[in-house]
């Protein structure tokens with residue numbers, strides 16, 4: 245597969261934080277989603293690719309060409325920000341056509357800005373001011389403006405997060421439709437897993453300035469390679485087997501596990517732990533005991549913290565399990581989980 249973006253050893257140093265070294269490749273025509281918590285370096289990475297930030301070290305190759313020192317307007321990269329960044333004194337049409345003043349030639353004869361404008365439903369808004377539009381409509385204008393220059397790559401910096409939830413699904417659907425009709429390479433950053441599930445061919449997880457894992461969404465969600473990715477994908481209960489010990493403690497349970505590394509870590513999702521009467525768990529479950537420390541309602545379910553051994557276990561109970569349980573504070577409770585749901589982090 246041809247590589248559209250190849251980032252090698254990219255580093256940006258700030259007084260209190262460093263992004264990198266980052267190595268990342270995105271295939272031509274791929275929809276790649278980079279996931280990471282706030283402050284993990286997602287925007288710094290996008291700004292380095294678009295060219296508004298000069299990296300301290302490393303290289304950015306786009307479509308086989310080293311663009312590390314090229315000015316932004318010579319990179320053929322479009323960017324869409326969370327807050328749209330439209331020019332308020334220009335009309336929607338002028339905003340969309342803004343980047344074309346740098347455009348010397350039409351590259352793809354098959355490209356039609358009219359098609360983009362129609363797909364995004366913007367024709368009726370072309371003569372309006374951006375201020376007369378809703379948040380979702382403004383984001384559609386920002387998308388059209390970024391696509392107008394026929395970029396090799398379109399970068400999307402959390403394009404859905406500032407939108408009213410009722411516009412998010414619509415913009416998400418349009419992103420998918422434009423990606424498949426234009427064949428352009430899309431690189432989007434977000435902290436929202438649901439967006440990645442819907443849009444991504446592949447994902448990467450960035451944390452504290454470095455990329456911790458890259459793969460399909462299922463690889464990363466089901467087989468996180470290390471504790472940081474595990475926590476990010478929802479394995480909120482982490483247990484460590486210490487040097488010299490042959491077992492790992494999960495609450496008051498001592499489990500002898502077949503792991504090779506001298507030190508290893510394990511993760512358990514809150515929704516994979518069940519609570520029930522001691523004798524009602526399936527025969528193969530690990531079953532332990534603890535006392536209820538807190539119960540926090542979350543929609544129709546709730547999150548329960550149980551103190552057990554030296555651990556605090558976080559458990560998510562859905563509405564059905566909640567109806568079957570008495571959850572009195574400080575009362576004893578049995579918890580259990582399938583051996584298959586205890587995930588071993590290889591690194």
Ligand SMILES: Nc1ncnc2c1ncn2[C@@H]1O[C@H](COP(=O)(O)OP(=O)(O)OP(=O)(O)O)[C@@H](O)[C@H]1O
Nearest residue numbers: 258259260261280281282283284285286287288289
């Ligand atoms: N101009 C700057 N000066 C100093 N530090 C900076 C600068 N820009 C970024 N940083 C540092 O880099 C970190 C990562 O910033 P970045 O904007 O890339 O995070 P992010 O992952 O995009 O976060 P968010 O999801 O909240 O937008 C910041 O927390 C900050 O410490």
